[in-house]
Amino acid sequence: MKYKKALLLIVFFLFMYGAGAGAAKIADVFSGSPFIRDETENWGLGFGTEGTPPTGNVSAEELSQYDAYYVGDPSEKTIYLTFDCGYENGNTEKMLDALKKHNAQGAFFVVGNFLETAPEIVKRMKEEGHLVGNHTYHHPDMSKISDMASFQKEMDDAANLYRQITGEEMPKLYRPPQGKFNTENLEMAKQLGYRTFFWSLAYVDWYQDDQPTAEEAYSKLLPRIHPGAIVLLHATSETNGTILDELLTKWEELGYTFGSLEDFMLPSEKK
Numbered sequence: 001m002k003y004k005k006a007l008l009l010i011v012f013f014l015f016m017y018g019a020g021a022g023a024a025k026i027a028d029v030f031s032g033s034p035f036i037r038d039e040t041e042n043w044g045l046g047f048g049t050e051g052t053p054p055t056g057n058v059s060a061e062e063l064s065q066y067d068a069y070y071v072g073d074p075s076e077k078t079i080y081l082t083f084d085c086g087y088e089n090g091n092t093e094k095m096l097d098a099l100k101k102h103n104a105q106g107a108f109f110v111v112g113n114f115l116e117t118a119p120e121i122v123k124r125m126k127e128e129g130h131l132v133g134n135h136t137y138h139h140p141d142m143s144k145i146s147d148m149a150s151f152q153k154e155m156d157d158a159a160n161l162y163r164q165i166t167g168e169e170m171p172k173l174y175r176p177p178q179g180k181f182n183t184e185n186l187e188m189a190k191q192l193g194y195r196t197f198f199w200s201l202a203y204v205d206w207y208q209d210d211q212p213t214a215e216e217a218y219s220k221l222l223p224r225i226h227p228g229a230i231v232l233l234h235a236t237s238e239t240n241g242t243i244l245d246e247l248l249t250k251w252e253e254l255g256y257t258f259g260s261l262e263d264f265m266l267p268s269e270k271k
Contacts, residue, residue, distance in 0.1 A: 043179035066186035068196035072228030091241035104258035112137035133173030199232035
């Protein structure tokens, strides 16, 4: 009987310890102070009240230690327009036309394929005052690359091709492919002088055979817009090419203006 009681007490204390540890983990997640794990993370957002910035699965404060960002000043009605460019299919220039009409600057994160196949569009981006950032050459899961030499080669190959096309250095802006990252990944980007940009607003716009309607796009992009938003749109999206002019108008009617990712950079880093 004594043996059984002792065993029950051990089981009880182990259960309570485990429950306490689990509660601590849950408290961390919901305290507003997420943490970066060493293993791979997928960038994710949790939306709350309409018109307010979402919560990232890593806090803005912790990201800032690695010169990484997902949202701007929550007190300023400024939107930062960013575009991921994997390849060209006839929609990017429609978006450039809309940006020009609204005198808005975009940041285009390009991969090697886009640089190789659409150099004239890359030149137009630069000539019209947009930023062209690094989305890596091959668009791999960069968080699986653990050595600096391989990590840097992905970045340098894209930056070198941009230099060949434009005659200028690529801005040190980086967006992790697929939004995958870890602590080591962010640290390597920082050591190479890059500022890493995630996003605080995006929607499912990348499936070529299942493009959202304009109404579906507006239903995501209008109520979830918020001060300091870093918006991610895919340049391959036919829907985005069609609606961007009207979308920018609607955001302007809500009192927003368009900023530049240079706002996150030091004066010496600006083009």
